[in-house]
Amino acid sequence: MKLNTKENIISQYGTFLCMMVIVLMPIWLSFMMIFFHRNGYAYDYNYVFSLVIFITLIPMPFIFGEKFIFHFVKPKNSNKTLWFALLFLALFLVWATISVFFAVNKSLALFDFSGRGEGLLMYFAYACILLGAMGIKSEKLRDILLKSTLGVGLYFCLFTVLDHYAFRWGETFVSWPFTAPWSNPNHSGYFLTIIAGISSITYLFHPEKFTRIYAIVVFFLISVVTCLNDAFGSQLSIFILMIFVLIVTLVRDKKLWHKLLILFGIYICTVLIGHLLEKYTLGHKETILGNFVHFFQDIFKIASDAESEEAQLAGTNRWGLWMECFRNMRDKPLFGIGINCQKVVNPTLEASRPHNELLQFASTMGIPAGLFYLTALILLLITAFKQLRHISPITISFITAAVGYFINSLFGVSLPYTFCFYMIFLGLSISGLKLKKDTTSIELTDNLIKKDADLQKYIQEHDETDAKMIETTKNTQIDSEL
Numbered sequence: 001m002k003l004n005t006k007e008n009i010i011s012q013y014g015t016f017l018c019m020m021v022i023v024l025m026p027i028w029l030s031f032m033m034i035f036f037h038r039n040g041y042a043y044d045y046n047y048v049f050s051l052v053i054f055i056t057l058i059p060m061p062f063i064f065g066e067k068f069i070f071h072f073v074k075p076k077n078s079n080k081t082l083w084f085a086l087l088f089l090a091l092f093l094v095w096a097t098i099s100v101f102f103a104v105n106k107s108l109a110l111f112d113f114s115g116r117g118e119g120l121l122m123y124f125a126y127a128c129i130l131l132g133a134m135g136i137k138s139e140k141l142r143d144i145l146l147k148s149t150l151g152v153g154l155y156f157c158l159f160t161v162l163d164h165y166a167f168r169w170g171e172t173f174v175s176w177p178f179t180a181p182w183s184n185p186n187h188s189g190y191f192l193t194i195i196a197g198i199s200s201i202t203y204l205f206h207p208e209k210f211t212r213i214y215a216i217v218v219f220f221l222i223s224v225v226t227c228l229n230d231a232f233g234s235q236l237s238i239f240i241l242m243i244f245v246l247i248v249t250l251v252r253d254k255k256l257w258h259k260l261l262i263l264f265g266i267y268i269c270t271v272l273i274g275h276l277l278e279k280y281t282l283g284h285k286e287t288i289l290g291n292f293v294h295f296f297q298d299i300f301k302i303a304s305d306a307e308s309e310e311a312q313l314a315g316t317n318r319w320g321l322w323m324e325c326f327r328n329m330r331d332k333p334l335f336g337i338g339i340n341c342q343k344v345v346n347p348t349l350e351a352s353r354p355h356n357e358l359l360q361f362a363s364t365m366g367i368p369a370g371l372f373y374l375t376a377l378i379l380l381l382i383t384a385f386k387q388l389r390h391i392s393p394i395t396i397s398f399i400t401a402a403v404g405y406f407i408n409s410l411f412g413v414s415l416p417y418t419f420c421f422y423m424i425f426l427g428l429s430i431s432g433l434k435l436k437k438d439t440t441s442i443e444l445t446d447n448l449i450k451k452d453a454d455l456q457k458y459i460q461e462h463d464e465t466d467a468k469m470i471e472t473t474k475n476t477q478i479d480s481e482l
Helices: 009-023 025-036 045-057 080-100 106-111 120-134 139-167 169-173 185-205 209-229 232-252 254-280 288-304 314-331 357-365 367-386 393-409 416-432 440-481
Strands: 002-005 068-071
Touching: 009 025, 009 120, 009 139, 009 416, 025 139, 025 169, 025 416, 080 106, 080 120, 080 357, 080 367, 080 416, 106 120, 120 416, 139 169, 139 185, 139 209, 139 393, 139 416, 185 209, 185 232, 185 254, 185 393, 185 416, 209 232, 209 254, 232 254, 232 288, 232 393, 254 288, 314 357, 357 367, 367 393, 367 416, 393 416
Parallel strands: none
Antiparallel strands: 002 068
């Protein structure tokens, strides 16, 4: 079944403005911190945010008279991979809803505690954001969102560097350098990884020269600030993301190898610059290079004995939290322990989240929820690679941003003011993919075959006519000679 809409300009721009408000969130959170001397995330803005999303994205198309028409699409013409991806995302939300009835603490599962506010209701808000982003089809509006995101990335880099070396708002109000207005380096790490994905692909593929230069400058600054931010999850995520960018470029256009070399050269230079700045201006004992060394040492500890005390502390204690998830999945595999109920089940845990979103979903909502979520993302990625040669550079940028978030999510926690960015770029990625098979080339081939057949028939008919004319001429000549 396909949803056809009669485009409504007011509705389109209304949804676009909602997306823009979220994209610009780091700027207005920083203003709140500077002028009100408070960390904006600490307020119960989560509920206000979700309420605004519900009010604007759901009724708006109906309020402004956008017409919806449902009709069946022939299976042979539908993009089954993309349709199944959307189906599994819907099943994930349905399963999350069912899991609340089996939660250890239903209040936490529905609402979470006020300082975070990521219960089931927030997941419905996420779904609204995803649908809203999917509805933005205009390449002009999508390009504005892309460039605005790059602008916010540039703002964040300049703000955080100026803040640390001049004002120290971050250390005062969120207790961390190089992360304000985000309340934690892991949280800002999500944003850094997203911007790294968008800026790298924009530099490689965007048709405008100025935008490409703008993007590579942002990529340079983001890579340096990621080192100074000192959250290894984002450092490792960008490293893996660079491999993804390499694969995408080779599949899309191998002729861009020289740009790819420049991009990787800049990345290596920024790692070295970041290492030196960490060591000589921040006094860090462990820099980004040391973090990678410890990462491989942690892998060796886990491979040697996953149950050992040393292994439990691997990845800044993440392995112990992940093992707790596996135990919860073993004990309650079908519907999990309940959203946000980790601390209720085991009060001795160091953190209330396992710092791995996939394990978090599977252990709190049930293994099926985790499988639905992972399957949907795999199918979306398969669809993207199938269409990689034909989709726009803007869409590839959004896909890379979403991939960057997912990679980082394997080492971090989901939070309203980070997950909403993910939903925007995932939705924009889907809206840039083709939901229906492109039959243009098939029709063109059929037309060529038909024309060729008509031409052959025409030649054959004229050959027969010419043969008859020649035979008639010969007979006439013979008769005249006789």
